[in-house]
Amino acid sequence: MDFGRQNGNCRVMENGFVLWEISPEECAEPVLLENGDTDMVVHILMLEGLMKVSWRGTPYLLAKDSFSDFIDGTSLEVHEVLEGSKAYVLLFSQSFVKLMLKESLPFPSSYLLRIKTWPVSAMLSETARIFQRRIEAIAEAFTYAPAHVREQMVRCALWMLIMEVANEHIKRENRYAEHVEAGRKGSLFKQFMKLLFAHVREERSVNWYASQLCVTSQYLNRVVKSNSRRTIHDHISAALTGAVIHELENTELPLSRIAENFNFPDQAALTKFFKRQTGKTPSEYRRDHVLSVPFVPLS
Numbered sequence: 001m002d003f004g005r006q007n008g009n010c011r012v013m014e015n016g017f018v019l020w021e022i023s024p025e026e027c028a029e030p031v032l033l034e035n036g037d038t039d040m041v042v043h044i045l046m047l048e049g050l051m052k053v054s055w056r057g058t059p060y061l062l063a064k065d066s067f068s069d070f071i072d073g074t075s076l077e078v079h080e081v082l083e084g085s086k087a088y089v090l091l092f093s094q095s096f097v098k099l100m101l102k103e104s105l106p107f108p109s110s111y112l113l114r115i116k117t118w119p120v121s122a123m124l125s126e127t128a129r130i131f132q133r134r135i136e137a138i139a140e141a142f143t144y145a146p147a148h149v150r151e152q153m154v155r156c157a158l159w160m161l162i163m164e165v166a167n168e169h170i171k172r173e174n175r176y177a178e179h180v181e182a183g184r185k186g187s188l189f190k191q192f193m194k195l196l197f198a199h200v201r202e203e204r205s206v207n208w209y210a211s212q213l214c215v216t217s218q219y220l221n222r223v224v225k226s227n228s229r230r231t232i233h234d235h236i237s238a239a240l241t242g243a244v245i246h247e248l249e250n251t252e253l254p255l256s257r258i259a260e261n262f263n264f265p266d267q268a269a270l271t272k273f274f275k276r277q278t279g280k281t282p283s284e285y286r287r288d289h290v291l292s293v294p295f296v297p298l299s
Contacts, residue, residue: 011142016096020089031078041092044068049085065128069115106166134161189227
């Protein structure tokens with residue numbers, strides 16, 4: 001927020017949103033954007049040129065018509081913006097995003113897993129132009145909307161952008177699903193995923209899932225890895241983590257009860273597993289991610 005207030009190319013919404021327009025004339029000095037100890041969400045639409053950034057310690061090179069979905073990090077490092085580059089950077093606090101999406105989650109189920117694996121996507125030029133028009137509508141709301149309705153108009157324009165992003169991920173998921181469905185291996189992978197989400201609370205053995213599908217564990221693992229580039233253990237860990245997160249965010253059950261519900265030997269085993277997967281203990285996650293502020297829908 002401090003960066004946004006001090007930069008003439010930024011538009012700021014004080015409750016947790018900054019739109020930064022990087023123009024061809026922008027100075028290429030390195031920039032470190034930090035949000036203290038609180039996670040933030042960053043979207044970057046690259047229109048021209050190249051930009052080098054780091055997110056959670058991983059470097060990324062952003063090229064023309066790329067779109068980045070960075071989540072669950074506290075800082076974005078912009079190392080270099082090459083001369084002639086043009087981009088939009090949208091910075092959100094986690095609380096701002098949660099308030100916007102609390103009652104509506106338009107993204108497909110694979111969205112979080114996909115962007116955590118690789119958050120930068122190359123898009124078709126026409127898709128990038130659609131995103132560009134949506135972001136320009138946000139900038140126009142900041143500039144031209146009357147003060148008494150400006151925040152609502154910015155939120156509406158933001159929501160339209162979010163829907164476009166969700167639609168792009170849905171189309172990608174549908175194309176992926178069509179590919180996976182081709183042949184017996186795709187069908188077996190789909191059956192495994194359905195079985196996993198139905199039984200992850202009580203079953204975490206590769207042999208159990210293989211026996212239910214009437215194949216060997218070695219064959220099932222090859223099929224799963226060829227379709228998703230992840231092992232069965234990876235999928236089991238991800239699904240179990242997601243299920244535990246759901247409990248932490250949507251219930252007030254004590255950790256000992258959650259450990260019991262998920263067949264962990266004890267609370268310490270749950271804590272060890274969860275921290276290995278997320279970098280936080282269940283208590284830390286519940287403290288940092290569950291909002292006490294009620295959601296107020298737009299009128």
